[in-house]
Amino acid sequence: MTYVALAGAGPDFERTFAEATGGAYLSMPGPVAADPDVLLAHVNGAGDPEVLVLDSRADADSALALADRFTAERPGTVVLLASDRSDEVGLRAMRAGVRDIIPTTADATEIRQALQAAVSTANRLSTSVANSQPGEGPGGAKGRVITVISPKGGAGKTTVATNLAVALARTMPHSTVLVDLDLQFGDVATALNLTPDYTLPDALPSAASADTIALKTYLSLHLETGLYVLAAPEHPAAADTISSAQISQLLQLLATEFTYVVVDTSPGLSDHTLAALDQTTDPLLLTALSVPGARGMRKVIDTLSQLQMFSGGHRVVVNFADAGHGMSADDVEATLGVAVGTSLPTSKAAPASLNRGIPLMQSRIRDPLVKALTPLVDSLLPDGITLEGRGKHRGARRGAR
Numbered sequence: 001m002t003y004v005a006l007a008g009a010g011p012d013f014e015r016t017f018a019e020a021t022g023g024a025y026l027s028m029p030g031p032v033a034a035d036p037d038v039l040l041a042h043v044n045g046a047g048d049p050e051v052l053v054l055d056s057r058a059d060a061d062s063a064l065a066l067a068d069r070f071t072a073e074r075p076g077t078v079v080l081l082a083s084d085r086s087d088e089v090g091l092r093a094m095r096a097g098v099r100d101i102i103p104t105t106a107d108a109t110e111i112r113q114a115l116q117a118a119v120s121t122a123n124r125l126s127t128s129v130a131n132s133q134p135g136e137g138p139g140g141a142k143g144r145v146i147t148v149i150s151p152k153g154g155a156g157k158t159t160v161a162t163n164l165a166v167a168l169a170r171t172m173p174h175s176t177v178l179v180d181l182d183l184q185f186g187d188v189a190t191a192l193n194l195t196p197d198y199t200l201p202d203a204l205p206s207a208a209s210a211d212t213i214a215l216k217t218y219l220s221l222h223l224e225t226g227l228y229v230l231a232a233p234e235h236p237a238a239a240d241t242i243s244s245a246q247i248s249q250l251l252q253l254l255a256t257e258f259t260y261v262v263v264d265t266s267p268g269l270s271d272h273t274l275a276a277l278d279q280t281t282d283p284l285l286l287t288a289l290s291v292p293g294a295r296g297m298r299k300v301i302d303t304l305s306q307l308q309m310f311s312g313g314h315r316v317v318v319n320f321a322d323a324g325h326g327m328s329a330d331d332v333e334a335t336l337g338v339a340v341g342t343s344l345p346t347s348k349a350a351p352a353s354l355n356r357g358i359p360l361m362q363s364r365i366r367d368p369l370v371k372a373l374t375p376l377v378d379s380l381l382p383d384g385i386t387l388e389g390r391g392k393h394r395g396a397r398r399g400a401r
């Protein structure tokens, strides 16, 4: 059964809500309980609502705690907040996974529009939840960890990581966190035009104590796309204080909360990158189309093989694939002994987009890099969901490898 539920509503808001829905909703009166089970006990086994609207005026803290638990434990429910203080609660609401804030002064038409948008999001989510692998995704087991590595600097790791993350976040709300593991010189925050309040070292104690709620408060929200970001430390020296074990704990915990954890790295195979690779389900080996790039990648593959960390799951991505000056992707394959899965062309717009802090996948412009990245994004999305919202063919998944 799918239904809309309204919890903790004051009489004024409930009157307008009833008008907006023609009475087609379940009302959960009284104070909002911070526990989903307690709340749902009101509805006599009707199951999880498709859309839950929480009037937060009486107790914003409980409403946000409840929203956070619904997002983590019941990913099929879209939570909206009714509030008269959206300026104050906005950021916390976003962090708790609230999809939209309805002003308590909204008229019936505005409420209906917000509910329609929420229902269509819920439909999309229910498809993705149904298509998730068992034990995958938020609320328990394991999301996918996608780590972008390259032997050399400037190959395009940050460009690929930010664009992939933005595309996944746009397609599946609240699904994706981007971790900047270029701990000395990371520039993911700049690439997304974010000024983070907290950075990666702040989050490590919560990761060590497996406190997911606290951990989430250290993430920055990229409001334009719904992507969560854990930015690199402000000062390069902080990298020395971070251990590989801490990186493992962090990524493990994030993977229990997010369907996708995208990791940007520094050039080469640092201990931090190796720790990330140990937790990685989808390693992307990126190289520019050049002899030094391909040779460096050969050494990366040899090293990972010696450490028994190389598998068929690795995807080789060649960037600047049209600028080989006589070298081709075939030459890279011959050097690596591994097939090139994705070739990314040079994009005139890419450098400016990095400088402006607006990834190409965010501005949705027509661009050869966006076009080439799209099958890679689709191959990471659940079956039936695509970046552009069309039906996906299995062939597209294979084509991106």
Ligand SMILES: Nc1ncnc2c1ncn2[C@@H]1O[C@H](COP(=O)(O)OP(=O)(O)OP(=O)(O)O)[C@@H](O)[C@H]1O
Pocket: 150, 152, 153, 154, 155, 156, 157, 158, 159, 160, 182, 265, 266, 267, 319, 320, 344, 345, 346, 347, 348, 350, 351, 352, 354, 369
């Ligand atoms: N396909 C592309 N077309 C055009 N420019 C690109 C492309 N990919 C990356 N660039 C540009 O190349 C430069 C380096 O890219 P980026 O910062 O993503 O590389 P990186 O591997 O993260 O570098 P570093 O190792 O220094 O972190 C940037 O100016 C970026 O805009």
Ligand SMILES: [Mg+2]
Pocket: 157, 158, 159, 182, 187, 264, 265
């Ligand atoms: Mg980089």
